[in-house]
Structure formats: C-alpha cells, structure tokens
Amino acid sequence: MPLRIDVITIFPDYFAPLQLSLMGKAQQSGLVTIAIHDLREFTSDRHRSVDDTPYGGGAGMVMTPEPWGQAIDAVVTDQSTLIVPTPAGKLFSQPVAAELAHSTHLIFACGRYEGIDQRVVEYYRPRIDVRELSIGDYVLAGGDVATLAMIEASVRLVPGVLGNPESLVEESHQLPGVEYPSYTKPPTWRGLDVPEVLLSGHHDQIARWRAEQSTIRTTHNRPDLLPGS
Ligand SMILES: N#Cc1c(-c2ccc3ccn(Cc4ccc(CN5CCCCC5)cc4)c3c2)n[nH]c1N
Numbered sequence: 001m002p003l004r005i006d007v008i009t010i011f012p013d014y015f016a017p018l019q020l021s022l023m024g025k026a027q028q029s030g031l032v033t034i035a036i037h038d039l040r041e042f043t044s045d046r047h048r049s050v051d052d053t054p055y056g057g058g059a060g061m062v063m064t065p066e067p068w069g070q071a072i073d074a075v076v077t078d079q080s081t082l083i084v085p086t087p088a089g090k091l092f093s094q095p096v097a098a099e100l101a102h103s104t105h106l107i108f109a110c111g112r113y114e115g116i117d118q119r120v121v122e123y124y125r126p127r128i129d130v131r132e133l134s135i136g137d138y139v140l141a142g143g144d145v146a147t148l149a150m151i152e153a154s155v156r157l158v159p160g161v162l163g164n165p166e167s168l169v170e171e172s173h174q175l176p177g178v179e180y181p182s183y184t185k186p187p188t189w190r191g192l193d194v195p196e197v198l199l200s201g202h203h204d205q206i207a208r209w210r211a212e213q214s215t216i217r218t219t220h221n222r223p224d225l226l227p228g229s
Helices: 012-019 021-028 065-075 094-101 119-124 144-155 166-173 203-221
Strands: 003-009 032-038 080-091 105-109 129-134
Touching (some): 003 012
Parallel strands (some): 080 129
C-alpha cells in the first residue's frame, strides 16, 4: 500500500521540488503518491479569502477555519494523519519521520499569516490522528518549507525509496551524536590530504577513527546530543 500524501496550501508552487530527484523517483515508482491542493479552491466568496483579523486582538491575520474544513474533508479518511506545522508544535525528529514513513495517509495543512484557527485542530482531533509539529526553534513565514522538510525526511525512510538501503542501516546504527566527516577523490585537493587512515584499508582503525571524529564534532557542535547530557 503506497504512502499517500495530500498537501493543502495557498502556495502550491512551493511544492514543485517534490517532482525532482529522490522525491520524484519515489512517486514514479509508485511507492508514494503526493497531491498538492490549493486552499483557495475551497473558498466560497468571490475574493477567495482565507484569512481574517484575530479575536482578542494582536498583530497580523489568522486563517479562517471553513476553507480548511472543506479542503480536509475532501481528502480525509479514517486512516488519515493530519499534520499541522506550527512554531508551537512538538519537535519533528528522525523518530517522528520514521513514524510518518509507516503511515497510510498524511495530510499536511500548510498555514500562513499568523497561523490557522485552532478549531480546525480541535474539530479533527477526536476523529483522526492530529499532530502539531515544529521543525525547529526559529520562526518561518508559513508551514510550506516545514512541510517540504518533513516530507523529504519521512519519504526517504519509506522502504524501497533509497537506492542503497545500507545508508539507512548505517544511519540507524549511528552512535548518539553527529556523523563523522566524509571524504572522496581526489586524495589531495588544494594541498589538503584525505586523512591517511581512510586510505589504509584497516576497517577496524577506520571505524575507531570515525567514532572519535563523531565524538569530537558532537562535543563541539552538539554537546546536547552527548550521552548523559
Ligand atoms: N513547523 C514549523 C515552523 C513555523 C511555522 C509553521 C506554520 C506557520 C503558519 C504561519 N506561520 C507564521 C507564523 C509567524 C509567527 C507566529 C508567532 N505567533 C503568532 C500568533 C501570536 C503568537 C505568536 C506564528 C506563525 C508559520 C510558521 N515556524 N517555525 C517553525 N519551525
């Protein structure tokens, strides 16, 4: 059963990249089907409006619930998971990507302005799995870029999508922390040599060196990922 993804957005063109490269191949191979829907097709006024002023005051505009209800109702099934990107969401992570990769149907609601009327989440939460997710502690202008990131991170984990599943095996066995540095030809580039151990053919020494490099990089760049931190 291929993973089906429906994306609802006011900027369908943001998702043209999903036709390229690995994501494009995943769709051509039938492992994943991705459909993009313009939220404005689900409005009923002649201005095709999707936002209004926030109750309680505050800056900016909020997206009105009805177009979202119409759009989600057009694609939802009892197997659907509704993903709502938001700065207020739980942090999207590799384990979450793995969960989404094993879903049957994902609906991404890409908000803009200051977000979507919360009643959309409240309405669907008793009916289907609803996940409010954030891709990081910084503020984007909308949910579209976050949705692209979550789709790419999840779809690459769908069995059969990655040409070389060995990459996933190595990724899954990785020690906590960031990965070791990678090198390829030429052996010398602008006077810089590839670390000698990588040319030695001694796989135990290479594994030890890579583990050491991973620890050094994690300590420097992501001490929060070190065991016991
Ligand atoms: N995933 C993800 C994201 C997003 C993200 C995702 C989805 C939407 C939809 C709209 N925006 C823009 C925006 C901008 C400012 C604010 C702040 N609040 C507004 C209301 C009063 C309080 C403060 C909210 C929403 C979005 C941003 N940003 N960063 C992530 N990791």
